[in-house]
Amino acid sequence: MKILIWSYMFSIGGGGRLLTNLATALARQPDVHYVRVVLSAQTGFKDRVSTLEHPKIDIVYSEEDIRNTPNHPYIVDCDVVYVFWPHGPAFVDFHKPTVITFHDATIFDYVPPFTPGSVVREHWEKAKDWLERSTHVVVSSEYVKSRLVAHFGPACQSAFLIPHAISPSKYFENPSVDTTLSQLFPFPYFIYPANTSPHKNHYNLLLAYSRFSRRSQYSLLLIGYNTHLLRSVPPCWPELASIPTLVSLIKRVGLQIDKDVFPLGLVDDQLVAPLIKNAYALIMPSLAEGGGSYPVEEALSMGTPVLCSDIPVMREHLARRSAEVAWFNPESPDDMTRAMESLADNYAHYKQSAIQGMNDPTVSWDDIAKHYIAVFHSAHFHYRGFYL
Structure with a gap:
């Protein structure tokens, strides 16, 4: 053929x-x-x-x-x-x-x-x-x-x-990469890999994270197309629609760039897996996805706990997964904050569940x-x- x-x-x-x-x-x-x-x-x-x-x-x-x-x-x-x-x-x-x-x-x-x-x-x-x-x-x-x-x-x-949202290729440990990451970013951290399209729901995520009682202990890494534009400082507003809204939200709720929130933009493919593997947890607040979430699948394949939007496609995607996921309503920042607090309170349980589910059978x-x-x-x- x-x-x-x-x-x-x-x-x-x-x-x-x-x-x-x-x-x-x-x-x-x-x-x-x-x-x-x-x-x-x-x-x-x-x-x-x-x-x-x-x-x-x-x-x-x-x-x-x-x-x-x-x-x-x-x-x-x-x-x-x-x-x-x-x-x-x-x-x-x-x-x-x-x-x-x-x-x-x-x-x-x-x-x-x-x-x-x-x-x-x-x-x-x-x-x-x-x-x-x-x-x-x-x-x-x-x-x-x-x-x-x-x-x-x-x-x-x-x-x-x-x-399509299936297990990625096997991740191979690379101590030198892990050491580099530990020097660049404060551990532990939540990570959200996504572009800045409005349905990816960065607005509610940032609002929820600003209300998280332990945000001084857990930073938020944002990787993906155009996330670096969240570093913009007024009056240098980016021309891309919706980014100025997010920039103004960051300022309004008192989040600090490179202290609370790390907007990294696109990162090299070889860094995505170690960033997810070394994360405290991956959070997926999207309002809509097509076939599920590839980053969520990557996280669970590497034993990283997941907080996830309670939307039909993600329930369908994760039905074949055994790891316990912290679900939340993506249209409610307060419910998202509640999920963060719950995961932090019961982290050992979520981590153990994620590790035990690493080898779930998949295609x-x-x-x-x-x-x-x-x-x-x-x-x-x-x-x-x-x-x-």
């Missing part, structure tokens, strides 16, 4: 790590001839994947929309096109069997404040086009499927379910790749009328 993965852009943090794991797993499968990944240079994807280690992967940077060129050489010889991130661009027919992963319906369930209706409608129309005109649609949770049915109708029931990325390949074969048959 010859696979073209097309994704002009995606979430730089979690999305990039997800695509890295999936593309390399697809390339490991014996019946895959090649995986050609075509995306923008802005993604920095060549820095994530070694084509020497994965010779069946070909990474192509292209700023042009190859879909607009009939018989484009990147498309013409492939058997199936996989659109990893259909959120944003308009649908254009590849004239090939096309499979998409629709990651979430957050833009429709949690419309960012002050977003004009015309903007939301444009997103809705683009999404509807992708869902109706793609050969097959994949979702990463039953929750996402249910939201697609709610927004676009019962035809979305036919979407294939393939989970591998190779398992996920096999599921995708089955969908690709089905798409090819559906489109061409014969199997590869």
Whole structure:
């Protein structure tokens, strides 16, 4: 099978790590001839994947929309096109069997404040086009499927379910990295890995943390795209929507940068795992997720306790996990603070539970790749009328 993965852009943090794991797993499968990944240079994807280690992967940077060129050489010889991130661009027919992963319906369930209706409608129309005109649609949770049915109708029931929030590759201890981290950041600390999109709920997290009675003992590390902008000092307000709101909140509630809160921005991939492993706890206050939370899965795989939004997709995701999680209502800062206090009061219990659950059985990325390949074969048959 010859696979073209097309994704002009995606979430730089979690999305990039997800695509890295999936593309390399697809390339490991014996019946895959090649995986050609075509995306923008802005993604920095060549820095994530070694084509020497994965010779069946070909990474192509292209700023042009190859879909607009009939018989484009990147498309013409492939058997199936996989659109990893259909959120944003308009649908254009590849004239090939096309499979998409629709990651979430957050833009429709949690419309960012002050977003004009015309903007939301444009997103809705683009999404509807992708869902109706793609050969097959994949979702990463039953929750996402249910939201697609709610927004676009019962035809979305036919979407294939393939989970993504699964255990990461094994983390290998690196004492030198751990020593470096201990010199850079005050231990112990809570950590939240996420970009600053409004649904990631940094506002309620910061408000809750400001009310935490032991915040002088436990700092809060924020890693992820644009979190470094929370260091901005007025009148140098960042232009990015919602960041000035968070900056003003930090000032208003008396949180101090690099004492209480450490906004680190994007960190190198090799630092994410040790930062999570060495954390006092990982907190996940998001209002919405697609297939669950990759950082939560990473934390539990490394024995780090988790505080988590009590939302349907996270209940679905963590149903297969044995570790006890400190749940809270993400729309209530007071309930979030209560969860922090409870975890601190009963830390030994939560830590022991997380450690005992480290080896919970889970699927591998190779398992996920096999599921995708089955969908690709089905798409090819559906489109061409014969199997590869």
